[in-house]
Amino acid sequence: MNSMNMKAQTAVSEKTARQGGNVRNAWMRRLAATTVISGIAATSPIIAQAATPAVSISADAEIAQSVVVRLDIPAQELDRALTSFADQADLKLLFPSQGLNGLQAPELKGEMTVDAALDRLLSGTGHYWRYTDGGTITIEALSETGENVTDAIRVEANSVGETADGPVEGYIATQSLAATKTGTPILETSQSITVVTRDQMEDQGSQTIMQAMRYTPGAFTGQVGASNRYDYVILRGLVDRSIDNIYLDGLKTMSDDSTYSSMQIDPYFVERADVVKGPASVLYGRSSPGGLVALSSKKPQFEQQGEVEVSYGNRNQRGVGFDLTGPLDEAGKFAYRVTGKADAADTQFEGTEEERYAIAPSLTANLSDDTRITLNAYLQKDPEGGTHNGLPSEGTLFPRNGKYISTGFFDGDPSLEAYERTQNMVGYQFEHDFDDTFTARQNFRFVDADVHIDQIYQTGWDGTSDELKRTYGGGDETLRAYTVDNQLQADFATGELDHTVLMGFDYQHRRTQNTWQFPGASNINAFTPVYGSPGVTLGAPTTSNVRTLEQAGLYLEDQFAYENWRFSLGLRQDWVETTKLDRLTNKKTGEDREKLTKRAGVLYLFDNGIAPYVSYSESFNPSLSSDVAGNPIEPSEGTQYEAGVKYQPENGNLLLSVAAFYLEQDNVAVYNSSTFAYDPVGKIESQGLELEARANLSENLSVIASYTYTDASYDAPGDAKDGKRPMQVPEHMASVWGDYRFNAGALSGLSIGAGARFVGEMAGNESNTITVPDYTIFDLALNYDMAKVGLENTDLRLNVNNLFDKEYVASCLITQWSDNCYYGEERSILATLRYRF
Secondary structure, eight states: OOOOTTOOEEEEOHHHHHHTOOOSSHHHHHHHTTOOEEOOOOOSOOOSSOOOOOOOOOHHHHHHHTOEEEEEEOSEEHHHHHHHHHHHHTOEEEEOSGGGTTOEEOOEEEEEEHHHHHHHHHTTTTEEEEEOTTSOEEEEEBOTTSOBOSOOOOOOOOSSOOOTTSOOSSSOOOEESTTTSSOEEGGGOSSOEEEEEHHHHHHTTOSSHHHHTTTOTTEEOOTTTTOOSSOOOEETTBOTTTTSOEEETTEEOOOOTTSSOOOOOOGGGEEEEEEEESOOHHHHSSOOTTEEEEEEEOOOOSSOEEEEEEEEETTTEEEEEEEEEEESSTTSOEEEEEEEEEEEEEOSSTTOEEEEEEEEEEEEEEOSSSEEEEEEEEEEEEEEEOOOOOBOSBTTTBOBTTBOOOTTOOSSOGGGOEEEEEEEEEEEEEEEESSSSEEEEEEEEEEEEEEEEEEEEEEEEOTTSSEEEEEEEEEEEEEEEEEEEEEEEEEEEETTEEEEEEEEEEEEEEEEEEEEEOOEEEEEESSSOOOSOOOOOOOSOSEEEEEEEEEEEEEEEEEEEETTEEEEEEEEEEEEEEEEEETTTTEEEEEEEEEEEEEEEEEEOOTTSEEEEEEEEEEEEOOSOBOTTSOBOOOEEEEEEEEEEEEOOTTOOEEEEEEEEEEEEEEEEEEETTTTEEEEEEEEEEEEEEEEEEEEOSSSEEEEEEEEEEEEEEEOTTSTTBTOOOTTOOSEEEEEEEEEEOOSSTTTTEEEEEEEEEEOOEEOBTTSOSEEOOEEEEEEEEEEEGGGGTOTTEEEEEEEESTTOOOOEEEEEEOSSOEEEEEOOOOEEEEEEEEEO
């Protein structure tokens, strides 16, 4: 350590820096990321034995100081011993080295509590340690009379520490588990990452994960307009498999574009959403080259807390939710959490509704100081799933017989409209520390889902009339799937290189059974609709299939650091087997494939917080979909080159990032609604620029801003699509959101949030002769702390999305087989009253 007179100096454990403070139990995780030890220069004679003073110690401190840690610290100078202690106990220490000059510390070897270790380190040094009420650990010098010197440098601790997949206070996350699976600081990760925090979701009134992505650079969420049935997130201009990008607690939710069994997680059950841009197959296996959305579920906390809320809004929106968590025993070994929600609403489309009931129980057990497991379940029932239909471009983008179709028009029939989905997930997250070097983890999830659909949808205008032709599509589907991810992490040094090596083997199995039929339906007048006589005669199934997919992957990644350099290298070998049984013809098809994917990155972390980087990554994404001959389509493959710069100062109140990328996706296939199969279309090339800023500009004001430029086109020689832009990919997007809190005056207790989302024009058809106009949507949020009027722990929030009720077409998908444009969501107003305890 360099000696600095009366200036604090930091000793941070390398493992903490790389893993985001992965300490040995939940209490230490809360404390380690934020606890600071402070001290001063000692001038008093050496005291034979440091005594622990009688002070008021908070409950957090009492538990944290009794935590047992494994130590191996040789006898050496005190400042170096404290640095080793920081590393091995995963604590952050701040102390002036000059005051400790010449002081010696004894050897510490074996397991002992934090308080016992500190007592021994400081014994006979003329210093002692103590906890203050704020949760701060303070090292102070003793005077000749044995009393402490009063001019100690003090740094207060935050109430909750951030972990790489846990809660984040405000809008700025500093760590992420998603891109590396090891919990790496975002600033030190050579890939673009955006973290949508719980606070952001609440402030912006997100009712779906798709809505939570609306202010994320590189993500387009308007693919199906106002429909909320599935979560479509188009990342970096790659439309293919946009429904297939959601992961939960590091495992795929088992959604797939080849079936209707696509899982949807309600954001009320989510702690954060980490958006990783670009290919991530080296760690996750089959995934879109555009990136993925990694959700982290709410997990049990070892502090008793809870909340209940009720909500009501326009379109008859109503809901109730609760979230309860806390310890189950005094020793802090077991904790529980139960989160539940029930809500319903009318959609903007006539005669259609949304309804949901969900509950998520979980239990964390610290089986020992080195072994932890969290058992979890997510049980959801959607009796009503709204609608998923589109409308013709003539009548939405352009007038039809001089008229436009209403934004509330429903082209189906309420008498024969159903979407019933039941999805049940159970699993666990297990972790064991063998020692300070090796940690083993196993994550597992089983999914059981059923879907029933009855829907009638338009298939184009009937001649020159005002009537739309229609078809019925409906049936039943079941999904049974499970996935397991085994990891072994090693943290060690070779010479001057510090390594974090992750070795893993994962396996997933997915099986769906479905039976569908597609008879004709009667026409409907799009301007004066009459419902109740859909004209559908149900008969024999049109299709009936059993599809299975098995994938096994072996992966290895090394993140290593040399001084300010950060390097990462990764390899993965996948083996995939897909089968399809046509139960109507008894024809069985399938194939076996294997693929080696790679990624590499290098980043330089300047002392001032600027971090430029470059990276290369690949993806591999097999599908259960089939071509017109019934054979499996080719797996999608992707490669990406990315260069960027991130900046975050030491205070953590600002995070800036810019990323430029070039991305290729091979073996792209699009759905042909006339054959109910997929047609190969070649390659998509996408290149662009993404800018993002997240800032706490003051104690009262927080801001999020982003800009996205995406230049995407087909590379398909000999095909009409060659050189054309894919549909539903805006060239420009931009957004800004600000939240201001009044802490004084007549408006004290009030927070005001406001935002704007700009989506540029995009191609509406394959030949790019039709363009969807750009649009800008404004959002507003008001939150009032009702303690100001005598209601403690209660707040009232009002969210208004699409404040000015703008009518717009969110996107269009116009092909030679279908013509679908999707109206954007009308103004939504939702008031939520919440009580916390």
